[in-house]
Amino acid sequence: MRTRPNHTGIPAAGTPSTVLVTGGAGFIGSHACVELLDHGYELIVVDDYSNSTPQVFARVERIAGRFVGAVYELDIRDRRALSAVFDRHSVDAVVHFAAHKAVGESTRMPIQYYDTNVGGTTALLSVMREHGVHQLVFSSSCSVYGDAGRGPLDETTPARPTNPYATSKWLCEQILADVCRRTPEFAVLCLRYFNPAGAHASGLLGEDPHGTPDNLMPYVAQVAVGRRDRLRVFGDDYATTDGTAIRDYLHVMDTVEAHRVALDHFIDGPGMRVFNLGVGRGSSVMDVVNAFSAACGRPIPYEVVGRRPGDVPELVADASAVARAWGWRPTRDLAAMCRDSWHFQQLNPHGYAGSARRPATKE
């Protein structure tokens, strides 16, 4: 553990300075790399590129004006390979993004989801323990709440996951809570994100999933740029203002800022703490379509189709606990998410395909 300057420029003693990021090539992970590099952290990144590409790191370095550090292509379930990374580097804390995240796919491939999301997390925990690393920020999800009903949901809302993806995150949360109970030195900050969206304002980084996007915002962006002919709106017969489902969209840069703030809070002591990350305001599917249309200056073609199985009418965060605990509040609105997502999509109509790679870290 070293002293490093925090974002206020005041040295923060006792906070981690070298952070291992799993899934750092992914949508949220790559933006987190920028945020952490911007704030003086040394990074070690591991990713198997199952839903990302190594090209992203050249972009991260261009934005941050710094080298990412060491980047390893590995599957976090490969304990030997992961252990070798911990042998080689002195890691203070881990930010764990690596997971499979598509709800629909999880219903078709439940074992793969449990294996990667739960097995990957237990593999990581055992390697961390072997190497005396006990500080973890974990990516959880609002999907653990399932169909919890209307109104902002706080962290005391009972978990009722309704699909293997959500169950895998809930299982991880329970494992992490148990590990913290039985291993007093462990500190886990578990962040339940609602709907992260948007992109880095530079247009260099954004959301570029393999295959057809499952999530609304990247799908709309690909329609706007002409890669897809129209959006299918899943249901307009919900009991909401315009009949389409309501979600709490959170700018990806606000999301990753919360992770950087989290790293300053291991100092609060061991144990597990769980926080929602959201704006606390709901937007319907049509609100997103209209906001994106305003951002790109053209209508988004869409058709209304039936409801998507497993979708719930409304999921909105009560995000007041994290504001009280850490003073973190999101600052960017839906218009900014659409503007930044459109900027990235316009500059990169085919995502990262064909862009430059940085040299790989040598084994």
Ligand code: NAD
């Ligand atoms: P993403 O798919 O873009 O990023 C995940 C990264 O993990 C990818 O780069 C992928 O290649 C990597 N990965 C997957 N399995 C791996 C393995 N076995 N070993 C090493 N790397 C592996 O997803 P994201 O949107 O950036 O999500 C990051 C985290 O946040 C995930 O844990 C996800 O469940 C969680 N989350 C995401 C959302 C969302 O809407 N994006 C919402 C709530 C929670």
Ligand code: WQD
């Ligand atoms: C948003 C709204 C769709 C696509 C999922 C996970 C959640 C979290 C975020 C990981 C819904 C509608 C979507 C489309 C549409 N991820 N939609 N047409 O389902 O709220 O949440 O991603 O943890 O856990 O469950 O996000 O972006 O898929 O959908 O009409 O082509 O847009 O029905 O109402 P969702 P989403």
